[in-house]
Amino acid sequence: MSQTEQQEKEPLFSFRNVKLLTTPLDDENPITVLVLGICSALAVTVMLQPAVVLTISVICVMGLANVIVSLLRNTIPSRIRIIVQLVVIASLVILVDQILKAFLYDVSRQLSVFVGLIITNCIIMGRLEAFALSNKVWPSFLDGVGNAAGYGIILVIVAFIRELFGSGTVYGYPVMERLGVYELGYEDNGFMILPPMALITVGVIIWVQRARNRKLIESSPS
Amino acid sequence: MEELVNIFVRSIFIDNVVFAYFLGMCSYLAVSRTVSTAHGLGMAVVFVLGITVPINYLIENYFLQKGALSWLSPAFENVDLSFLSFIMFIAVIASMVQLVEMAVEKLSPKLYTSLGIFLPLIAVNCAILGGSLFMQEREYGTIAEAASFGVGSGVGFYLAIVGIAAIREKIKYSNIPGPLRGLGITFIIAGLMGMAFMSFMGIEL
DSSP: OTTOOOOSSOOTTOHHHHHHHHGGGTTTOTTTTTOOSHHHHHHTOSSHHHHHHHHHHHHHHHHHHHHHHHHHTTTSOGGGHHHHHHHHHHHHHHHHHHHHHHHOHHHHHHHGGGTGGGTTOHHHHHHHHHTGGGSOHHHHHHHHHHHHHHHHHHHHHHHHHHHHHHHSOBTTBOHHHHHTOGGGTOOOOGGGGSHHHHHHHHHHHHHHHHHHSGGGSOSSOO | OHHHHHHHHIIIIITOHHHHHOTTHHHHHHTOSSHHHHHHHHHHHHHHHHHHHHHHHHHIIIIISTTGGGGTOGGGTTOOOGGGHHHHHHHHHHHHHHHHHHHHHHHOHHHHHHHTTHHHHGGGOHHHHHHHHHHHHHTOSSHHHHHHHHHHHHHHHHHHHHHHHHHHHHHTTSOOOGGGTTHHHHHHHHHHHHHHHHTTTTOOO
16 A cells, blocks of 8 residues: 555545455455454344345445544544444434334344444444544545445355355245255255354354465464 | 343343344454453443343333333323434443443442453443343333343353353464464354353243
């Protein structure tokens, strides 16, 4: 990133801005590298559909929250900033929750408390603190969307694996049945649906990612 | 009385916040390097959950639910403020954490220094907000039930975090493949602990 030239007026998608969008997808992935926002990531990944809905919700909330906090950044007194941020996030989450209840009632029932828990999703607070409070509106927006997308990618991968092997479907479509593997003696692995397998799946994803991207390996054990 | 013990035991083992619902996972993985810090965070969570869940129970039942305001005047019979619950709960939690922090600082400086940074961080711990939201969803009958659910969930979190911290202290001496080191192996250990906790599933109390 050091070779980026400081320009008077940056183009909307300059190298640096695109970087903001893409680093959270791999090198600084919020879940597998920064350990943020894991709670909801694990709980909603039994099926692909709730995972996708939650991802979209988080992208909306995070992009908008970053924009709002970035707009207010010079007026928020630093002593009460946490509560101001929480109020901004909570109001956006209430909006999302009401919209889901109105248009996607089934999914909203499935997600139960996890829509509400977007409020305390540490990625959002973390990015507000670390980025939006000290940056302009447009980069903050990109940073928010990028981080939410990095979070979403892991969510979708985990949900895909768990749904495919756990219930033999992908987004509700019975893939395994169409492939005809049940006649060959294949059975769904019911264990994939249970909570512990979410943890182990994420553990394996981290393993694969770090084996591929060796600079992420932690030097000191544990 | 029996009912209270039931809820308490259930929320510790069967509906463990960490392993059954993945709440508080972030701090669970980030602050479990040594047993002593895990102990500090665990105590703080028990404390704050035990206080905020009953308070949010009162708010839910006397302000937010449909018809809950009828104690003020019969005219409010049809007022339903439950869409405000997220913002009310988080406000209660944030202010309670602040209050608890000040009280602990005054009354027991020793505990305050041992809890250190964890107290303020708890305001954004999903286990705390999750406790209140589950309390709302499960519709507990009395404030005592809500309180025993709150404390029980806290104790469940305490057990889980101290357990994994102890394992991580031991695992420092093992030879783990490079890419799996640190976060990866911690996830897998947590998964194995979750399987152990699953053996409590299906126990009817």
